[in-house]
Amino acid sequence: MLDIEEQHKYIKEQLLKLGEWFELDDLEIHLDELLEQDQLKASIENAVAPVEFFKTKSWDSILRFGFYRISQYCLVRKLKATNVIETGVLHGLSSIFTLHALYLNNNKDDIGSRLISIDFPSYYESGPSNSDGFMDTLPPGLQPGWIIDSSHKKYWDLRIGKSSEFLTSALNDCDNEIDIFIHDSEHSYKTMMYEFETSWPAIRQGGFMIVDNLSVNTSFFDFAHKMGCIPYVAPVDPDHKLSLSETESGIRFGILQK
Numbered sequence: 449m450l451d452i453e454e455q456h457k458y459i460k461e462q463l464l465k466l467g468e469w470f471e472l473d474d475l476e477i478h479l480d481e482l483l484e485q486d487q488l489k490a491s492i493e494n495a496v497a498p499v500e501f502f503k504t505k506s507w508d509s510i511l512r513f514g515f516y517r518i519s520q521y522c523l524v525r526k527l528k529a530t531n532v533i534e535t536g537v538l539h540g541l542s543s544i545f546t547l548h549a550l551y552l553n554n555n556k557d558d559i560g561s562r563l564i565s566i567d568f569p570s571y572y573e574s575g576p577s578n579s580d581g582f583m584d585t586l587p588p589g590l591q592p593g594w595i596i597d598s599s600h601k602k603y604w605d606l607r608i609g610k611s612s613e614f615l616t617s618a619l620n621d622c623d624n625e626i627d628i629f630i631h632d633s634e635h636s637y638k639t640m641m642y643e644f645e646t647s648w649p650a651i652r653q654g655g656f657m658i659v660d661n662l663s664v665n666t667s668f669f670d671f672a673h674k675m676g677c678i679p680y681v682a683p684v685d686p687d688h689k690l691s692l693s694e695t696e697s698g699i700r701f702g703i704l705q706k
């Protein structure tokens with residue numbers, strides 16, 4: 449495992465590369481800001497404390513949540529995003545990073561921004577709903593996003609069901625104009641391509657599409673090619689548990705800018 453200084457250096461380097469790729473100045477300002485947000489780590493630790501199923505109980509730094517979640521936080525802050533849609537919630541670890549960025553974008557209490565999340569739940573009792581080999585489930589008796597505390601829930605709108613059933617209405621509810629779309633649901637070619645093609649027209653000029661675990665199939669690159677976008681791809685973090693496709697490709701997630 450990297451020590452915390454190495455982890456900081458790694459995340460900062462990745463953020464600089466991301467900023468250079470999309471010509472975004474000073475993205476790392478938001479990393480410095482995140483490092484001062486003690487309440488975010490505290491609220492996650494507070495949520496996991498009584499849940500036996502969730503083994504990690506504390507983190508020595510917010511940096512341990514990895515580049516994928518930190519980059520989402522920084523992009524939501526950088527764009528001053530007001531409308532974000534994501535698919536795939538599970539415990540809500542990515543969601544809470546986006547929600548915290550929206551909370552700061554909202555100037556902490558004026559509720560003008562929101563995250564709409566769509567999740568077809570992987571209940572402990574019924575097993576994983578993914579058919580792509582992703583086997584994690586929620587803890588027994590808990591709902592998607594159980595990690596999210598009431599102060600972050602103010603900016604959150606969770607819709608339970610498949611993205612194929614709920615994405616169009618979620619986009620309509622944002623008047624078909626969103627800042628960022630995040631895919632992390634069912635990583636099948638069909639679902640991924642459906643989500644990309646459905647959300648892309650609603651992403652505003654300069655907005656982003658973030659796609660996790662993209663190396664499972666070619667949908668991300670096929671879509672980028674079709675749209676004439678040169679994709680940014682992020683490597684797997686040194687400390688991340690690797691799936692087979694990530695081991696082979698070394699790629700974790702990708703981003704397209706409209």
Ligand SMILES: C[S@@+](CC[C@H](N)C(=O)[O-])C[C@H]1O[C@@H](n2cnc3c(N)ncnc32)[C@H](O)[C@@H]1O
Pocket residue numbers: 535536537538539540541542543566567568569570576577578582592609610611612632633634639
């Ligand atoms: C990889 S997990 C999401 C992890 C989360 N984004 C994070 O990084 O913390 C994938 C989630 O997608 C949900 N899911 C599976 N198929 C789905 C579908 N068709 N539509 C929406 N959600 C789906 C699963 O139940 C699971 O909770």
